Amino acid sequence: MSVLNLSIKPELKSNLPVRAIQFGEGNFLRGFLDWMLFKLNANGLFNGRVLAVQPTPRGRVMPKLIAQDFLYTTILHGIADGKETEECEVINTIAAGVNPYEDAQWATLKEYICKDSVDFVFSNTTEAGIVYVQEDFIPAKAPLSFPGKLAVLLYERFKKSKKGICVMPCELIEDNGNKLREIVLKHADDWNLESEFKDYIKNDCQFLNTLVDRVVSGYPTAQAQAFEEKLGYDDALMTCGELFHFLAIEGGEEVKELLPFQKIGLNVVIAKDITPYRLRKVRILNGTHTSNVPAAFLAGLDTVDQMMSDAITGKFVRSVVYDEIIPAVNLDKNMLSEFADAVMDRFSDPSMHHQLASILMNCTSKMNARVIPSLLDARAKGILPKKLCFAVAAYIALYRNADGKVPVKVQRGGGKSGEFNDDVYAVQSLSKAWSFYQKNEASALLTVKSVLSDVKLWGRDLSADVDVTAFTAKLLHAIISDGVLATMRDLMENV
Numbered sequence: 001m002s003v004l005n006l007s008i009k010p011e012l013k014s015n016l017p018v019r020a021i022q023f024g025e026g027n028f029l030r031g032f033l034d035w036m037l038f039k040l041n042a043n044g045l046f047n048g049r050v051l052a053v054q055p056t057p058r059g060r061v062m063p064k065l066i067a068q069d070f071l072y073t074t075i076l077h078g079i080a081d082g083k084e085t086e087e088c089e090v091i092n093t094i095a096a097g098v099n100p101y102e103d104a105q106w107a108t109l110k111e112y113i114c115k116d117s118v119d120f121v122f123s124n125t126t127e128a129g130i131v132y133v134q135e136d137f138i139p140a141k142a143p144l145s146f147p148g149k150l151a152v153l154l155y156e157r158f159k160k161s162k163k164g165i166c167v168m169p170c171e172l173i174e175d176n177g178n179k180l181r182e183i184v185l186k187h188a189d190d191w192n193l194e195s196e197f198k199d200y201i202k203n204d205c206q207f208l209n210t211l212v213d214r215v216v217s218g219y220p221t222a223q224a225q226a227f228e229e230k231l232g233y234d235d236a237l238m239t240c241g242e243l244f245h246f247l248a249i250e251g252g253e254e255v256k257e258l259l260p261f262q263k264i265g266l267n268v269v270i271a272k273d274i275t276p277y278r279l280r281k282v283r284i285l286n287g288t289h290t291s292n293v294p295a296a297f298l299a300g301l302d303t304v305d306q307m308m309s310d311a312i313t314g315k316f317v318r319s320v321v322y323d324e325i326i327p328a329v330n331l332d333k334n335m336l337s338e339f340a341d342a343v344m345d346r347f348s349d350p351s352m353h354h355q356l357a358s359i360l361m362n363c364t365s366k367m368n369a370r371v372i373p374s375l376l377d378a379r380a381k382g383i384l385p386k387k388l389c390f391a392v393a394a395y396i397a398l399y400r401n402a403d404g405k406v407p408v409k410v411q412r413g414g415g416k417s418g419e420f421n422d423d424v425y426a427v428q429s430l431s432k433a434w435s436f437y438q439k440n441e442a443s444a445l446l447t448v449k450s451v452l453s454d455v456k457l458w459g460r461d462l463s464a465d466v467d468v469t470a471f472t473a474k475l476l477h478a479i480i481s482d483g484v485l486a487t488m489r490d491l492m493e494n495v
Contacts, residue, residue, distance in 0.1 A: 012071055014092040016041060019048025020120035021113060021153070023146055025061045025097060027358070029124045031216035031241040033170060034093040035074050036266055041093070045260045048119075049095035051112055055125045055146060057101045064236045070094040073235050075220065075227060077351040078243030085243060086351075088231065100142035100149060107140075113153040114160040119258075121150065123180075124170040124212075127365040128423055132183045137191035147180060151187035154205065158197050164204035166258055168249070170212045172286060173369055174278060177207035177250070209250035211278045213285065215304075215346060216241035217354035240353070242346055246281075248274040276331060283329050284321060284336060285343050287370040289359050291325075291391035292317045294398050297356045297420075298484045300413030304354040308347045316387070316488045318344065324385040328377040360398070360420035364430075367395055368458055375468070384467055386495055392468075393475035394484060396451055399430035400437075413484065429454050437480075444477035445470065 020037075022029060040046035052070075054062045065072070076087045098105040112118060123129070125146045133145040139156075143149050150167070157165065169176040181201060188198050217240045220227060228234050247268045249255055261268035269277065289304070295316070296307040308314045321343075326336045346352075371391055378385040398420075402408045406427055407419040433450035437443045448469055452462035463469045478487040 012090045012092055013069060014041070014049055014095070016047055016049050016095075017117050018051045018095050018112065018115070019046065019118060020050040020122055021053060021109070021118060022050040022094075023053045023121070023123035023129075023149070024055050024125055025052040025059075025065060025094070026124065027216045027218035027239055027241075028212075028214075029122070029170065030072060030091065030094075030237070031074055031076075031218075031239040032212060032214045032245065032247075033122055033124070034091055035089075036245070036247070036261060037093045038089070038091045039264055039266060040261065043264050045263060048117075049093050050122065051109070052094050052097040053109060053149075054097065054099045054101070055123075055129065057144075059099060061237070062097050062099060065094065065097055068235065068237060070096065072237035072239060073231060075238055075240045076243045077240070077349060084351075087243060091239075103140060106142045109142075110139075110153060110156045113157050113165075116161065116163060119166060121153075121165060121167045122170065123168075126362045127171055127173050127369050128362045130169060130171050130173055130176060130180050130183065132186055134190065135187070137187075147183035148187055150180070151184045151191075154184065154201065155188075155193060155197055158200045162200060162204065164200070164206070166206045166208065168208045168210055168259075170210055172212065172282060174282075175209050177209040181205075181207040206251075206255075208255065209274060211246075211248040211274055211281055213246035213281050214241055214244060215352060215354055217304075217352045218358060220353060222353065240351075242349065242352060244346060246277075248277040250274045276335075279329060279331060280336060280339050282370055283325055283374050284340050285346075286366070287325055287374055288317060288321045288340075288343065288347075290363070290366045290370045291320055291388060293356045293359045294363070294391070295394035295484050295488060297360060297410065297418060298394060298397060298412055298479070300416045302356060303352070304347050304356065304359070305350045305352055307356065308344070309350075312485050312488050316492060317347070319492060320387045320391070324378060324387050325374050327383070328374045328381070328385065330377065357418055357420050361422070363395060363398065363420065363422050364426035364457060365423065367392070372458065372462070379465060379468065384471065386471065386491060389468055389472045390475045390488065390491055392452075393448075393472045393479055396430065396433070396448065396472075396476055397479045397484070399427065400434055400480070402427055402431040402434070404428045404431040426457060429457060439480070441474060441477040444480075445473040448473040448476055 037046055071090055071092055073090050078085055098109050100106045100109055129146045135143045135148045169180050219238055220240045245267050249270045251270055255270050296313045301307050321340050375385055375388045398410055401411055407421045408427055410418045412418050433447045436446035449463045
Protein backbone atom coordinates (compact mmCIF):
# COMPACT_ATOMS: atom_id res chain seq x y z
CA MET A 1 0.00 0.00 0.00
CA SER A 2 1.35 3.41 -0.93
CA VAL A 3 1.29 6.46 1.30
CA LEU A 4 1.01 10.13 0.55
CA ASN A 5 4.63 11.30 0.45
CA LEU A 6 7.09 13.28 -1.59
CA SER A 7 7.50 10.56 -4.21
CA ILE A 8 3.79 10.82 -4.99
CA LYS A 9 3.05 14.52 -4.45
CA PRO A 10 6.39 16.37 -4.30
CA GLU A 11 4.80 19.67 -5.26
CA LEU A 12 2.72 19.69 -2.07
CA LYS A 13 5.64 19.86 0.35
CA SER A 14 6.26 23.39 1.61
CA ASN A 15 9.68 24.96 2.08
CA LEU A 16 8.50 27.70 4.41
CA PRO A 17 10.57 28.12 7.60
CA VAL A 18 9.45 26.97 11.05
CA ARG A 19 7.76 29.88 12.82
CA ALA A 20 6.01 28.00 15.61
CA ILE A 21 6.46 25.17 18.08
CA GLN A 22 3.24 23.17 18.35
CA PHE A 23 2.58 20.91 21.34
CA GLY A 24 0.23 18.25 20.00
CA GLU A 25 -0.23 16.54 16.66
CA GLY A 26 -3.69 15.06 17.13
CA ASN A 27 -6.83 15.38 15.06
CA PHE A 28 -7.98 18.71 16.45
CA LEU A 29 -4.83 20.75 15.89
CA ARG A 30 -4.32 19.22 12.45
CA GLY A 31 -7.94 19.85 11.46
CA PHE A 32 -8.25 23.29 13.01
CA LEU A 33 -5.19 25.44 13.69
CA ASP A 34 -2.87 23.83 11.14
CA TRP A 35 -5.66 24.17 8.56
CA MET A 36 -6.04 27.85 9.46
CA LEU A 37 -2.29 28.45 9.15
CA PHE A 38 -2.40 26.66 5.80
CA LYS A 39 -5.05 29.15 4.68
CA LEU A 40 -2.89 32.07 5.88
CA ASN A 41 0.13 30.69 4.03
CA ALA A 42 -1.91 30.38 0.84
CA ASN A 43 -2.51 34.13 1.10
CA GLY A 44 1.05 35.05 2.06
CA LEU A 45 0.05 36.18 5.56
CA PHE A 46 1.92 33.80 7.87
CA ASN A 47 4.74 32.43 5.74
CA GLY A 48 5.76 29.71 8.13
CA ARG A 49 5.22 26.19 9.35
CA VAL A 50 5.16 24.45 12.72
CA LEU A 51 7.41 21.97 14.46
CA ALA A 52 5.07 19.43 16.06
CA VAL A 53 5.92 18.11 19.51
CA GLN A 54 4.62 14.73 20.66
CA PRO A 55 2.80 15.64 23.90
CA THR A 56 2.94 12.28 25.72
CA PRO A 57 5.43 9.39 25.81
CA ARG A 58 2.89 7.08 24.15
CA GLY A 59 2.84 8.71 20.74
CA ARG A 60 0.75 7.11 18.02
CA VAL A 61 0.44 9.94 15.51
CA MET A 62 4.05 11.01 15.05
CA PRO A 63 5.22 7.80 13.32
CA LYS A 64 2.39 8.17 10.79
CA LEU A 65 3.27 11.81 10.19
CA ILE A 66 6.90 10.89 9.62
CA ALA A 67 5.89 8.13 7.20
CA GLN A 68 3.85 10.64 5.19
CA ASP A 69 6.52 13.36 5.28
CA PHE A 70 4.15 15.39 7.48
CA LEU A 71 1.49 15.72 4.79
CA TYR A 72 -2.13 14.76 5.43
CA THR A 73 -5.60 15.49 4.08
CA THR A 74 -8.42 17.42 5.71
CA ILE A 75 -11.92 16.42 4.58
CA LEU A 76 -14.43 19.01 5.73
CA HIS A 77 -18.21 18.77 5.43
CA GLY A 78 -20.99 21.27 5.89
CA ILE A 79 -23.58 23.49 4.32
CA ALA A 80 -22.34 26.38 2.18
CA ASP A 81 -24.78 28.65 0.36
CA GLY A 82 -27.56 26.19 1.12
CA LYS A 83 -25.78 23.24 -0.43
CA GLU A 84 -23.96 20.28 1.09
CA THR A 85 -20.26 20.89 0.59
CA GLU A 86 -17.15 18.77 0.90
CA GLU A 87 -13.71 20.36 0.88
CA CYS A 88 -10.58 18.18 0.59
CA GLU A 89 -7.10 19.70 0.91
CA VAL A 90 -3.62 18.38 1.53
CA ILE A 91 -2.21 20.30 4.49
CA ASN A 92 1.53 21.02 4.55
CA THR A 93 1.72 23.18 7.68
CA ILE A 94 3.80 20.73 9.75
CA ALA A 95 7.48 20.93 8.84
CA ALA A 96 8.80 18.21 11.13
CA GLY A 97 8.17 16.52 14.45
CA VAL A 98 10.04 15.68 17.63
CA ASN A 99 9.57 13.23 20.46
CA PRO A 100 10.87 15.20 23.48
CA TYR A 101 11.12 12.04 25.57
CA GLU A 102 14.16 11.04 23.54
CA ASP A 103 17.08 13.10 24.82
CA ALA A 104 18.53 13.89 21.40
CA GLN A 105 15.18 15.17 20.11
CA TRP A 106 14.65 17.18 23.30
CA ALA A 107 17.99 18.85 22.57
CA THR A 108 16.78 19.59 19.03
CA LEU A 109 13.63 21.17 20.42
CA LYS A 110 15.67 23.40 22.71
CA GLU A 111 17.67 24.55 19.69
CA TYR A 112 14.49 25.40 17.80
CA ILE A 113 12.93 27.46 20.60
CA CYS A 114 16.00 29.71 20.54
CA LYS A 115 15.69 30.56 16.84
CA ASP A 116 14.79 34.19 16.15
CA SER A 117 12.48 32.98 13.35
CA VAL A 118 10.26 31.15 15.86
CA ASP A 119 7.61 33.58 17.06
CA PHE A 120 4.81 31.34 18.40
CA VAL A 121 4.01 28.40 20.65
CA PHE A 122 0.67 26.67 19.99
CA SER A 123 -0.81 23.81 21.97
CA ASN A 124 -3.71 21.47 22.43
CA THR A 125 -2.91 18.93 25.13
CA THR A 126 -6.58 18.57 26.28
CA GLU A 127 -7.97 20.08 29.48
CA ALA A 128 -5.72 17.72 31.44
CA GLY A 129 -2.61 19.20 29.85
CA ILE A 130 -2.52 22.62 31.51
CA VAL A 131 -1.99 21.45 35.07
CA TYR A 132 0.75 22.03 37.60
CA VAL A 133 2.88 18.99 38.36
CA GLN A 134 5.87 19.39 40.64
CA GLU A 135 8.92 18.30 38.67
CA ASP A 136 12.68 18.48 38.99
CA PHE A 137 14.67 20.87 36.83
CA ILE A 138 16.94 18.66 34.74
CA PRO A 139 17.57 20.62 31.54
CA ALA A 140 18.88 17.58 29.63
CA LYS A 141 15.61 15.71 30.26
CA ALA A 142 12.15 16.78 29.17
CA PRO A 143 9.68 17.26 32.04
CA LEU A 144 6.61 15.08 31.73
CA SER A 145 4.04 17.91 31.85
CA PHE A 146 3.45 20.39 29.04
CA PRO A 147 3.87 23.49 31.26
CA GLY A 148 7.08 22.00 32.63
CA LYS A 149 8.49 21.54 29.13
CA LEU A 150 7.41 25.04 28.18
CA ALA A 151 9.09 26.53 31.25
CA VAL A 152 12.41 24.87 30.39
CA LEU A 153 12.16 25.89 26.74
CA LEU A 154 11.34 29.51 27.52
CA TYR A 155 14.25 29.59 29.97
CA GLU A 156 16.54 28.39 27.17
CA ARG A 157 15.20 31.15 24.91
CA PHE A 158 15.60 33.73 27.66
CA LYS A 159 19.25 32.79 28.17
CA LYS A 160 19.94 32.83 24.44
CA SER A 161 18.30 36.03 23.22
CA LYS A 162 15.63 37.32 25.62
CA LYS A 163 13.36 37.76 22.58
CA GLY A 164 9.74 37.39 23.56
CA ILE A 165 7.34 34.86 22.08
CA CYS A 166 3.57 34.55 21.62
CA VAL A 167 2.04 31.54 23.38
CA MET A 168 -1.45 30.57 22.19
CA PRO A 169 -2.94 27.52 23.94
CA CYS A 170 -6.03 25.92 22.39
CA GLU A 171 -6.98 23.79 25.39
CA LEU A 172 -10.59 24.26 26.39
CA ILE A 173 -10.21 25.70 29.87
CA GLU A 174 -11.13 29.14 31.11
CA ASP A 175 -8.37 31.75 30.79
CA ASN A 176 -6.09 29.11 29.31
CA GLY A 177 -3.29 31.56 28.52
CA ASN A 178 -3.29 33.11 31.98
CA LYS A 179 -3.39 29.70 33.62
CA LEU A 180 -0.48 28.42 31.53
CA ARG A 181 1.61 31.49 32.40
CA GLU A 182 0.87 31.03 36.10
CA ILE A 183 2.12 27.45 36.00
CA VAL A 184 5.27 28.40 34.08
CA LEU A 185 5.99 31.02 36.76
CA LYS A 186 5.33 28.43 39.47
CA HIS A 187 7.97 26.19 37.92
CA ALA A 188 10.36 29.15 37.81
CA ASP A 189 9.81 29.61 41.56
CA ASP A 190 10.25 25.87 42.21
CA TRP A 191 13.53 25.86 40.33
CA ASN A 192 14.83 29.10 41.85
CA LEU A 193 15.30 30.68 38.42
CA GLU A 194 16.37 34.29 38.37
CA SER A 195 13.85 37.07 38.77
CA GLU A 196 14.81 38.46 35.35
CA PHE A 197 13.41 35.30 33.76
CA LYS A 198 10.11 35.75 35.57
CA ASP A 199 10.00 39.37 34.38
CA TYR A 200 10.64 38.07 30.85
CA ILE A 201 7.63 35.73 31.14
CA LYS A 202 5.41 38.49 32.52
CA ASN A 203 6.46 41.36 30.27
CA ASP A 204 8.05 40.08 27.07
CA CYS A 205 6.02 36.96 26.32
CA GLN A 206 2.34 37.05 25.39
CA PHE A 207 0.07 34.31 26.73
CA LEU A 208 -3.22 34.59 24.85
CA ASN A 209 -6.55 33.39 26.20
CA THR A 210 -8.46 31.59 23.46
CA LEU A 211 -11.63 29.71 22.63
CA VAL A 212 -11.70 27.18 19.79
CA ASP A 213 -14.69 25.58 18.10
CA ARG A 214 -14.78 22.99 15.34
CA VAL A 215 -15.90 19.39 15.50
CA VAL A 216 -13.00 17.34 14.17
CA SER A 217 -14.05 13.71 14.02
CA GLY A 218 -10.69 12.44 12.83
CA TYR A 219 -9.90 9.42 10.70
CA PRO A 220 -12.96 8.13 8.80
CA THR A 221 -12.52 4.44 9.54
CA ALA A 222 -15.70 3.22 7.86
CA GLN A 223 -15.29 5.43 4.78
CA ALA A 224 -11.49 5.33 4.47
CA GLN A 225 -11.35 3.16 1.37
CA ALA A 226 -13.97 5.22 -0.45
CA PHE A 227 -12.15 8.45 0.37
CA GLU A 228 -8.80 7.05 -0.74
CA GLU A 229 -10.28 5.91 -4.03
CA LYS A 230 -11.74 9.38 -4.52
CA LEU A 231 -8.51 11.15 -3.56
CA GLY A 232 -6.28 8.84 -5.54
CA TYR A 233 -3.83 8.06 -2.75
CA ASP A 234 -3.64 6.39 0.66
CA ASP A 235 -3.56 8.56 3.76
CA ALA A 236 -3.37 7.08 7.27
CA LEU A 237 -4.05 10.51 8.75
CA MET A 238 -7.10 11.70 6.84
CA THR A 239 -8.73 14.19 9.18
CA CYS A 240 -12.49 14.70 8.86
CA GLY A 241 -14.31 17.63 10.37
CA GLU A 242 -16.98 20.22 9.80
CA LEU A 243 -16.60 23.29 7.64
CA PHE A 244 -17.79 25.39 10.58
CA HIS A 245 -14.93 26.89 12.60
CA PHE A 246 -14.67 29.58 15.23
CA LEU A 247 -11.72 31.04 17.12
CA ALA A 248 -11.90 33.75 19.76
CA ILE A 249 -8.68 35.35 20.98
CA GLU A 250 -8.46 37.79 23.87
CA GLY A 251 -6.40 40.73 22.75
CA GLY A 252 -6.21 43.98 20.83
CA GLU A 253 -4.96 45.33 17.52
CA GLU A 254 -1.47 43.89 17.97
CA VAL A 255 -2.91 40.37 17.99
CA LYS A 256 -4.80 41.08 14.77
CA GLU A 257 -1.48 41.90 13.15
CA LEU A 258 0.32 38.90 14.63
CA LEU A 259 -2.38 36.46 13.51
CA PRO A 260 -4.29 38.06 10.62
CA PHE A 261 -6.96 35.35 10.32
CA GLN A 262 -9.72 37.90 9.85
CA LYS A 263 -8.05 39.33 6.73
CA ILE A 264 -8.92 36.17 4.79
CA GLY A 265 -12.45 35.83 6.13
CA LEU A 266 -11.86 33.09 8.68
CA ASN A 267 -14.42 33.00 11.51
CA VAL A 268 -12.19 34.61 14.13
CA VAL A 269 -13.06 37.16 16.81
CA ILE A 270 -10.35 39.14 18.59
CA ALA A 271 -11.79 41.00 21.57
CA LYS A 272 -10.77 42.38 24.95
CA ASP A 273 -13.10 39.93 26.71
CA ILE A 274 -14.05 36.56 25.19
CA THR A 275 -15.91 35.30 28.27
CA PRO A 276 -19.39 35.23 26.67
CA TYR A 277 -18.10 33.23 23.69
CA ARG A 278 -16.27 30.80 25.94
CA LEU A 279 -19.18 30.27 28.28
CA ARG A 280 -21.61 29.73 25.40
CA LYS A 281 -19.39 27.19 23.70
CA VAL A 282 -18.15 25.27 26.72
CA ARG A 283 -21.57 24.87 28.33
CA ILE A 284 -23.67 24.19 25.23
CA LEU A 285 -21.50 22.51 22.61
CA ASN A 286 -18.91 20.82 24.81
CA GLY A 287 -21.23 20.44 27.78
CA THR A 288 -23.83 18.72 25.61
CA HIS A 289 -21.18 16.36 24.26
CA THR A 290 -19.79 15.48 27.66
CA SER A 291 -23.15 15.15 29.40
CA ASN A 292 -24.60 12.77 26.80
CA VAL A 293 -21.74 10.75 25.34
CA PRO A 294 -21.19 8.45 28.35
CA ALA A 295 -24.78 7.20 28.21
CA ALA A 296 -24.77 6.85 24.42
CA PHE A 297 -21.49 4.92 24.56
CA LEU A 298 -22.85 2.62 27.27
CA ALA A 299 -25.93 2.06 25.10
CA GLY A 300 -23.74 0.70 22.33
CA LEU A 301 -23.79 3.69 19.97
CA ASP A 302 -20.54 4.67 18.27
CA THR A 303 -20.87 8.16 16.79
CA VAL A 304 -22.46 11.51 17.58
CA ASP A 305 -24.77 11.39 14.57
CA GLN A 306 -26.04 7.96 15.76
CA MET A 307 -26.62 9.48 19.19
CA MET A 308 -28.64 12.30 17.65
CA SER A 309 -30.76 10.07 15.39
CA ASP A 310 -31.61 7.50 18.09
CA ALA A 311 -35.18 7.89 19.35
CA ILE A 312 -34.15 7.92 23.02
CA THR A 313 -30.67 9.42 23.15
CA GLY A 314 -31.47 12.08 20.53
CA LYS A 315 -34.51 13.29 22.45
CA PHE A 316 -32.52 13.23 25.68
CA VAL A 317 -29.72 15.35 24.18
CA ARG A 318 -32.16 18.06 23.16
CA SER A 319 -33.87 17.96 26.54
CA VAL A 320 -30.58 18.35 28.42
CA VAL A 321 -29.48 21.40 26.48
CA TYR A 322 -32.82 23.26 26.20
CA ASP A 323 -34.40 22.28 29.54
CA GLU A 324 -31.39 22.32 31.87
CA ILE A 325 -28.18 23.78 30.44
CA ILE A 326 -29.61 26.95 28.85
CA PRO A 327 -31.73 27.86 31.92
CA ALA A 328 -28.66 27.45 34.12
CA VAL A 329 -26.26 29.63 32.12
CA ASN A 330 -26.30 33.34 32.96
CA LEU A 331 -26.25 34.71 29.43
CA ASP A 332 -28.88 36.03 27.04
CA LYS A 333 -31.29 33.14 26.43
CA ASN A 334 -31.99 34.06 22.79
CA MET A 335 -28.25 34.01 22.00
CA LEU A 336 -27.90 30.67 23.74
CA SER A 337 -30.92 29.14 22.02
CA GLU A 338 -29.77 30.25 18.58
CA PHE A 339 -26.33 28.78 19.23
CA ALA A 340 -27.91 25.56 20.53
CA ASP A 341 -30.05 25.27 17.39
CA ALA A 342 -26.91 25.44 15.26
CA VAL A 343 -25.14 22.93 17.49
CA MET A 344 -27.98 20.42 17.16
CA ASP A 345 -27.70 20.68 13.38
CA ARG A 346 -23.94 20.22 13.54
CA PHE A 347 -24.21 17.18 15.78
CA SER A 348 -26.82 15.63 13.48
CA ASP A 349 -24.66 15.85 10.34
CA PRO A 350 -24.50 12.21 9.15
CA SER A 351 -21.22 12.81 7.32
CA MET A 352 -19.24 13.58 10.47
CA HIS A 353 -19.15 10.18 12.21
CA HIS A 354 -17.55 11.75 15.31
CA GLN A 355 -16.48 8.80 17.44
CA LEU A 356 -17.89 8.77 20.97
CA ALA A 357 -14.77 7.01 22.25
CA SER A 358 -12.60 9.95 21.19
CA ILE A 359 -14.89 12.40 23.03
CA LEU A 360 -14.51 10.30 26.19
CA MET A 361 -10.75 10.91 26.33
CA ASN A 362 -9.90 12.62 29.64
CA CYS A 363 -13.57 12.35 30.56
CA THR A 364 -13.15 13.42 34.18
CA SER A 365 -11.49 16.77 33.49
CA LYS A 366 -14.08 17.40 30.76
CA MET A 367 -16.93 16.70 33.18
CA ASN A 368 -15.44 19.14 35.66
CA ALA A 369 -14.94 21.89 33.07
CA ARG A 370 -18.06 21.44 30.97
CA VAL A 371 -20.90 19.85 32.96
CA ILE A 372 -20.40 20.38 36.69
CA PRO A 373 -20.53 24.22 36.35
CA SER A 374 -24.00 24.04 34.76
CA LEU A 375 -25.16 21.69 37.49
CA LEU A 376 -23.84 24.06 40.17
CA ASP A 377 -25.42 27.09 38.49
CA ALA A 378 -28.77 25.28 38.45
CA ARG A 379 -28.42 24.45 42.14
CA ALA A 380 -27.65 28.10 42.90
CA LYS A 381 -31.06 28.88 41.42
CA GLY A 382 -32.72 26.27 43.61
CA ILE A 383 -33.20 23.77 40.76
CA LEU A 384 -32.33 20.08 40.89
CA PRO A 385 -31.20 19.38 37.29
CA LYS A 386 -32.21 15.75 37.05
CA LYS A 387 -30.84 15.13 33.58
CA LEU A 388 -27.46 16.58 34.50
CA CYS A 389 -27.49 14.29 37.55
CA PHE A 390 -28.12 11.45 35.11
CA ALA A 391 -25.11 12.64 33.09
CA VAL A 392 -22.96 12.32 36.22
CA ALA A 393 -24.41 8.87 36.95
CA ALA A 394 -23.71 7.67 33.39
CA TYR A 395 -20.16 9.03 33.66
CA ILE A 396 -19.61 7.05 36.88
CA ALA A 397 -21.14 3.95 35.25
CA LEU A 398 -18.43 4.02 32.58
CA TYR A 399 -15.90 2.90 35.20
CA ARG A 400 -17.87 -0.03 36.59
CA ASN A 401 -15.46 -2.60 35.15
CA ALA A 402 -12.34 -0.47 35.44
CA ASP A 403 -9.37 -2.14 37.11
CA GLY A 404 -7.53 1.05 37.98
CA LYS A 405 -5.49 0.95 34.79
CA VAL A 406 -5.59 2.93 31.55
CA PRO A 407 -7.29 2.48 29.13
CA VAL A 408 -10.65 2.02 30.85
CA LYS A 409 -12.50 -1.07 29.61
CA VAL A 410 -16.25 -0.66 29.14
CA GLN A 411 -19.01 -3.24 28.66
CA ARG A 412 -21.60 -1.70 26.38
CA GLY A 413 -25.08 -2.40 25.08
CA GLY A 414 -25.60 -4.86 22.25
CA GLY A 415 -22.81 -7.08 23.51
CA LYS A 416 -20.20 -4.51 22.51
CA SER A 417 -17.09 -3.55 24.41
CA GLY A 418 -14.98 -0.41 24.24
CA GLU A 419 -12.26 1.57 25.92
CA PHE A 420 -11.10 5.12 26.49
CA ASN A 421 -8.25 6.94 28.20
CA ASP A 422 -8.49 9.08 31.30
CA ASP A 423 -6.17 10.51 33.93
CA VAL A 424 -4.63 7.68 35.97
CA TYR A 425 -5.67 9.18 39.30
CA ALA A 426 -9.26 9.57 38.10
CA VAL A 427 -9.39 5.96 36.92
CA GLN A 428 -8.01 4.71 40.23
CA SER A 429 -10.42 6.87 42.23
CA LEU A 430 -13.51 5.70 40.35
CA SER A 431 -12.36 2.08 40.36
CA LYS A 432 -12.07 2.26 44.14
CA ALA A 433 -15.53 3.84 44.40
CA TRP A 434 -17.09 0.88 42.61
CA SER A 435 -15.80 -1.47 45.32
CA PHE A 436 -18.63 -0.17 47.53
CA TYR A 437 -21.42 -1.18 45.15
CA GLN A 438 -23.44 -4.25 46.18
CA LYS A 439 -26.26 -4.05 43.61
CA ASN A 440 -28.60 -1.91 45.69
CA GLU A 441 -29.35 1.78 45.96
CA ALA A 442 -27.83 2.17 49.40
CA SER A 443 -24.46 0.94 48.17
CA ALA A 444 -24.80 3.04 45.02
CA LEU A 445 -24.99 6.02 47.34
CA LEU A 446 -21.62 5.03 48.83
CA THR A 447 -20.12 4.79 45.35
CA VAL A 448 -21.45 8.19 44.33
CA LYS A 449 -20.34 9.79 47.60
CA SER A 450 -16.86 8.38 47.11
CA VAL A 451 -16.62 9.94 43.65
CA LEU A 452 -18.24 13.30 44.37
CA SER A 453 -16.35 13.87 47.62
CA ASP A 454 -12.95 13.58 45.91
CA VAL A 455 -11.68 17.15 46.11
CA LYS A 456 -8.69 16.29 43.92
CA LEU A 457 -11.06 15.42 41.07
CA TRP A 458 -13.46 18.35 41.35
CA GLY A 459 -11.72 21.07 43.34
CA ARG A 460 -14.52 20.86 45.93
CA ASP A 461 -16.63 18.32 47.81
CA LEU A 462 -19.62 17.89 45.50
CA SER A 463 -21.14 15.30 47.83
CA ALA A 464 -22.01 18.10 50.26
CA ASP A 465 -25.10 18.61 48.10
CA VAL A 466 -27.13 15.74 49.52
CA ASP A 467 -29.96 16.07 47.00
CA VAL A 468 -27.65 15.83 44.00
CA THR A 469 -25.76 12.94 45.58
CA ALA A 470 -28.88 10.97 46.46
CA PHE A 471 -30.57 11.47 43.10
CA THR A 472 -27.39 10.60 41.20
CA ALA A 473 -27.10 7.42 43.25
CA LYS A 474 -30.70 6.49 42.47
CA LEU A 475 -30.03 6.94 38.76
CA LEU A 476 -26.74 5.04 38.92
CA HIS A 477 -28.44 2.02 40.46
CA ALA A 478 -31.20 2.26 37.84
CA ILE A 479 -28.63 2.31 35.02
CA ILE A 480 -27.09 -0.91 36.35
CA SER A 481 -30.40 -2.59 37.18
CA ASP A 482 -32.64 -1.51 34.29
CA GLY A 483 -30.21 -0.39 31.61
CA VAL A 484 -29.08 3.02 30.46
CA LEU A 485 -31.74 3.52 27.77
CA ALA A 486 -34.63 2.47 30.03
CA THR A 487 -33.40 4.86 32.71
CA MET A 488 -33.20 7.72 30.22
CA ARG A 489 -36.70 7.00 28.94
CA ASP A 490 -38.16 6.81 32.43
CA LEU A 491 -36.45 10.05 33.42
CA MET A 492 -37.89 11.91 30.43
CA GLU A 493 -41.38 10.52 31.02
CA ASN A 494 -41.45 11.38 34.71
CA VAL A 495 -39.90 14.84 34.76
